[in-house]
Amino acid sequence: MTLAEPQVRPVAPAAPPAARRGRRVVTRAALGLVVPALLVVVWHLAATSGEFSPSQLPTPGAVLAALLELIGRGELWRHIAISVQRVLIGFAVGGGVGLVLGGVIGLSAPLRALLAPTIQALRAVPSLAWVPLLLLWLGIGETPKITLVAIGAFFPVYTTVSAALAHVDHRLVEVGRAYGRSGVRLFLQVQLPAIAPGALSGIRLGLAQGWLFLVAAELIASSIGLGFLLIDSQNTGRTDILLLAIVLLALLGKATDGLLGLAERRLLRRWT
Amino acid sequence: MQTTSAWAPPASVTLRGVSRVFGTGADRRVVLGDVDLVIGPGEVVALLGASGSGKSTLLRLVAGLDRPTSGQILVDDVPVDGVEPRAAVVFQEHRLLPWRTLAENVAFGLPDGTPRAERQEQVTAALSAVGLADFAGFRPRAVSGGMAQRAALARALVRRPGVLLLDEPFAALDALTRLRMQDLVDDLQRTSGATILLVTHDVDEALQLADRVVVLATGEDPAAGAGIAHVVEVPQTRPRDRADPHLAALRAQLLERLGVPSHHSS
Known part of the structure; x- marks a missing residue:
């Protein structure tokens, strides 16, 4: 059969040659480092200007020395490892529960009416308010810290997933029904792919909030971890270690978010 | 071109006393009131009507996406109960x-x-x-x-599908693309012999494609809902010449029925 319509081939978005794309990535990464480098320079100038005492503002060099000192004592790795472990386990648990509960509540109007107000009220509780209760119930081991991280990771994931599901284009859902999909198959083939972009940004937010709640947990009750390093260095007047802990939290948070962002970009390539 | 063997045998569609009422109490609104319609296997029927005349509602009932308040719908003498697997719907938007x-x-x-x-x-x-x-x-x-x-x-x-349900499938397209799509559906129907129910508000489209044009409209009492107000058989063989004078006469007749007199005088 021949069609009268002229077959104009739309131009598919051409991928730039790998070399050029690679150079662009390097350029962008270099640009992103400009401000941190300037900050270090300003920090160094301020610290050596005589305006501040070393205990108020140690130089970048002193912080670097503190880093080497902690590495030398073999402590640094233990602090980082335990904090990362708490975040990852708490994020997996909280994010997983958020996905399931957000999915169920987003799909079922009766369950939404039953549970959503309670969850919203719990969400309004500031993170630190949970700490005494968790310590009372769960002791001072790993469980209360991981639980607090899970609480932090849960809410962004739950909120984005349930809201996105409630707003999936009903016309696409109707196509799914018209073509014989219902229940789990409708969810997997239409609703889940439709919410994937929104759910992914919720998962990234959940991870960021997991780090936030981790520091809250470690500040108050722990003997190891980056949050403990913060409070311990404050108590012992080691401002260099305090600043080091802040820099490490920034780097670790950025690194884990970057990994998720990479996964997100790979997945979203299908959607655009 | 695919062979006719790729098609299921065309199905018939029967509507018996079909009504659809939305809302209750003060919001109660009868959209379709007591519609009887039989579409033979391989027949192309165009449902024509103004916006809100219930033509899309009727199509959704045949698709099983909605249930009639009363009456019965049969596809090949088997009642439609839930989403109808022998039907396939094309909507106004592509919905890919x-x-x-x-x-x-x-x-x-x-x-x-x-x-x-x-x-x-x-x-x-x-x-x-x-x-x-x-x-x-x-x-x-x-x-x-x-x-x-x-x-x-x-x-x-x-x-x-045993019956192809087209819900204003070309309404969102530009005029030239719309004409090409009509020719495509016309070609596919003639080679396959499929049963088609086409919902449209375009009189020319209905006359170009349909063996029978059914006008849906409310009668003297709008509260009783829309029913079949008029039926026009289109005897011309397809593919049809868009400039056919016989079609022009039917066009004037249908427009008149839709409240648009063909001799617009000031």
Whole structure:
């Protein structure tokens, strides 16, 4: 059969040659480092200007020395490892529960009416308010810290997933029904792919909030971890270690978010 | 062109005393009141009517996407109960899944569990039937509205439906693309002999494609809902010449029925 319509081939978005794309990535990464480098320079100038005492503002060099000192004592790795472990386990648990509960509540109007107000009220509780209760119930081991991280990771994931599901284009859902999909198959083939972009940004937010709640947990009750390093260095007047802990939290948070962002970009390539 | 063997035998559609009422109490609104209609196997019926005349509601009832308040709908003498597997719907918007390629969207028309080789073969056949064989790997966003709508048509055809339900499928397209789509559906229908129920508000489209044009409108009492106000048989063989004077006469008659006198005098 021949069609009268002229077959104009739309131009598919051409991928730039790998070399050029690679150079662009390097350029962008270099640009992103400009401000941190300037900050270090300003920090160094301020610290050596005589305006501040070393205990108020140690130089970048002193912080670097503190880093080497902690590495030398073999402590640094233990602090980082335990904090990362708490975040990852708490994020997996909280994010997983958020996905399931957000999915169920987003799909079922009766369950939404039953549970959503309670969850919203719990969400309004500031993170630190949970700490005494968790310590009372769960002791001072790993469980209360991981639980607090899970609480932090849960809410962004739950909120984005349930809201996105409630707003999936009903016309696409109707196509799914018209073509014989219902229940789990409708969810997997239409609703889940439709919410994937929104759910992914919720998962990234959940991870960021997991780090936030981790520091809250470690500040108050722990003997190891980056949050403990913060409070311990404050108590012992080691401002260099305090600043080091802040820099490490920034780097670790950025690194884990970057990994998720990479996964997100790979997945979203299908959607655009 | 795919062979007729790729098509299921055309089905008949019967509506017996079908009504659809929305809302209750003060909000109660009768959209369709007591509609009787029989569509023979292989017949093309156009449902014509003003906006809100219930023509899309009727199509959704046949598709099983909605249930009648009273009355019965049969496809090949079997009552429609829930989403009707022997029907395939093409909507006004293409409604392709944006994360799937055109080929994957057409494959969505097949039941889950269709063997891979068979799936591949049928998707390819449906895509070439609508002239999209070269665009299988494109995403809906990367093609024109007309091509997306042709992919939606292929998604319906791949089901080998007993009855093809077209809900204003060309209304969102530009005028020239609309004419090409009409010719495409005309060609596909004549080679396959499919039963088609076409909902449209375009008199020319109805006269170009249909064996019978059914006008839906409310009668003297609007509260009783819309019913069949007028039926026009179109005897001309297809494909039809758009300039056929016989069609012009029917056109004037139908427009009159829709409240648009053909001699517009000031």
